[in-house]
Amino acid sequence: MAIYSDHSLSAASPEALELASAVLAIQAAYLAKVTGELTRSEISFSQFLLLTHLDGIPALTMTSISRMMHHTTAASTGLVDRLRLIGYVQREHDKKDRRKVLISITPKGTRFIKKVKADIAATFAPALEALTATESKAALQIFQKVSSYCAGSKCGGV
Numbered sequence: 001m002a003i004y005s006d007h008s009l010s011a012a013s014p015e016a017l018e019l020a021s022a023v024l025a026i027q028a029a030y031l032a033k034v035t036g037e038l039t040r041s042e043i044s045f046s047q048f049l050l051l052t053h054l055d056g057i058p059a060l061t062m063t064s065i066s067r068m069m070h071h072t073t074a075a076s077t078g079l080v081d082r083l084r085l086i087g088y089v090q091r092e093h094d095k096k097d098r099r100k101v102l103i104s105i106t107p108k109g110t111r112f113i114k115k116v117k118a119d120i121a122a123t124f125a126p127a128l129e130a131l132t133a134t135e136s137k138a139a140l141q142i143f144q145k146v147s148s149y150c151a152g153s154k155c156g157g158v
Contacts, residue, residue: 026124033123037116046071047083048116051105054089055113059102061094088112 012020038048050069054060060068066076080103083089088109094100105113128136 029123030120033119034116037119041112042086043083043088043112044079047079047088050079051083051088051109051113054103054105055110059092059104061100061102065103083109 034045034048038045043051046069050065053068062073062076062080065071065080066073069076069079071079080089080091084091087106089103090106092102092104094102128139131139
């Protein structure tokens with residue numbers, strides 16, 4: 001499935017194109033910060049995305065992970081196995097259905113995510129300090145609303 005087409009670009013409103021430019025600029029700063037930490041920790045971006053998704057939820061089945069990551073079950077198993085080996089996730093059998101394997105983040109995985117989030121926050125703190133309190137609050141509300149909308153498949157993400 002293509003992410004964009006000539007038609008989708010021409011049909012986008014000027015505001016949507018400006019938002020896309022802003023998102024790309026923010027994403028570039030975010031990726032620059034995250035890439036270094038992931039390289040030092042020997043974690044792939046896919047593994048990082050899975051960890052961020054697992055952070056704050058009880059557990060996911062392997063089937064759910066495969067669907068969410070748009071991977072085969074075998075690829076998801078490899079992803080989870082590598083994270084388990086470094087102690088960032090754990091596998092448990094579902095107490096109600098022993099055939100299901102549940103994957104959850106460990107305290108070590110949660111600490112890693114918190115560190116990366118703190119690094120990203122430090123990157124963006126100066127930008128927020130340049131805003132008034134009202135602007136900062138409005139920006140946060142807008143980003144949260146866009147983020148909530150894009151959760152799942154509405155924006156094509158994980």
